[in-house]
Structure formats: C-alpha cells, structure tokens
Amino acid sequence: DGKKPSAETLLHTSIYQRYPDVQAVLHPHSVNATLTARLFQDEIVLEDYELLKALPGIDTHESRIVVPIFANDQDIPRLAAKVEDYLDTHGDIHGYIIAGHGFYTWGASVDDALRHLEALEFLFDIEIRLHGVKRL
Numbered sequence: 001d002g003k004k005p006s007a008e009t010l011l012h013t014s015i016y017q018r019y020p021d022v023q024a025v026l027h028p029h030s031v032n033a034t035l036t037a038r039l040f041q042d043e044i045v046l047e048d049y050e051l052l053k054a055l056p057g058i059d060t061h062e063s064r065i066v067v068p069i070f071a072n073d074q075d076i077p078r079l080a081a082k083v084e085d086y087l088d089t090h091g092d093i094h095g096y097i098i099a100g101h102g103f104y105t106w107g108a109s110v111d112d113a114l115r116h117l118e119a120l121e122f123l124f125d126i127e128i129r130l131h132g133v134k135r136l
Contacts, residue, residue, distance in 0.1 A: 010080045015106050018087065022106045024113040029102035032124035036069070037099035039131050043068045044097070046123045054119035055094045056107070066090070067120070069097045095120055 006012075012025045036044055046052060047064035055065065068086055073079040083096060094116060095105035105120055107113035 008076055010076050011083065011104060014080050014084060015104070018084075019092075019106065021108050023108055024110040025104060025106040026113045026117050027102055027104050028117060028121075030121060030124075032121050032128060033097045033103040034100060035128050036067075036124045037097050039128060040069060044124070044127060046127065049123055049126070051119050051122060054115050056112070056116075065094055067095055067097060067103075068093065069099055072098050072101050 008027065012027070015025045016022055044067045045064060046067065048061055050061045052058045052061060052063045052065060058065075068090070070079065070082055070086075073082075079098070086096075087093065095103055097103040103120065105113060105116040107116050
C-alpha cells in the first residue's frame with residue numbers, strides 16, 4: 001500500500017515488548033509536554049494530586065510519580081536504548097517526555113491510555129502554571 005511506518009515505531013514497540021498487558025501506546029505532540037521539558041531538566045515529579053489515581057496501581061492522592069524527560073534524538077534506536085536503560089535502572093513508569101517533541105503513555109486499552117494521557121496533560125499544565133508563577 002506504499003505506507004511507511006513512523007520513524008518512531010521502535011519507541012512504541014519497545015513498550016509493547018516490555019509490558020505484555022499494554023494494548024495501546026499514545027504519543028501526542030502536546031504543548032504541555034513541550035513546555036514541561038523546557039521548565040524541568042531530566043524529570044518532572046508529580047505528587048499529592050487526586051488525579052494520580054487515574055494511573056494504574058495508584059489508589060491514593062498521597063502518591064508520587066516521576067516522568068522522565070529525554071533529550072530528543074534523530075537516532076531512534078539510541079533514544080529507545082536510553083528509555084530502556086532508564087526503565088532497567090528506575091523501574092516502571094507511566095509515561096515519558098521527549099524534549100521539544102511530545103510524550104508517550106500507554107494502557108491496557110485505548111480507553112485506559114486516553115485516561116492516562118488526559119491525566120498527565122492536566123498535571124503537566126498545573127505544574128507549568130505553578131512553576132511559571134514561581135519564576136515571576
């Protein structure tokens with residue numbers, strides 16, 4: 001059919017390989033993820049938010065997650081290896097940001113992945129606003 005897969009296919013397939021229960025990987029090119037990567041260096045910490053309960057395995061607002069931020073890289077195998085190394089070292093995550101590009105999140109279904117996407121987008125927006133206010 002002449003269609004070519006995305007250059008970033010390896011970033012998607014590596015999530016499916018690592019997490020056998022995952023049935024959907026989403027990668028929005030979001031304004032909030034782009035701004036988050038500009039405001040924070042290597043990671044953004046999200047803690048004490050009720051909305052964290054939208055993510056799997058979290059059942060209290062008294063939770064803390066880290067969303068790593070990776071430098072963008074046109075060498076996708078190298079970028080995928082950095083993500084894999086991070087996961088090997090730090091354990092499971094709910095998503096990650098590629099600086100200046102967007103973010104990845106996933107779920108056991110498209111609905112689950114969309115819920116994770118919406119929750120992370122909302123929390124990124126809150127953190128951007130909080131840190132933007134602190135900078136004034």
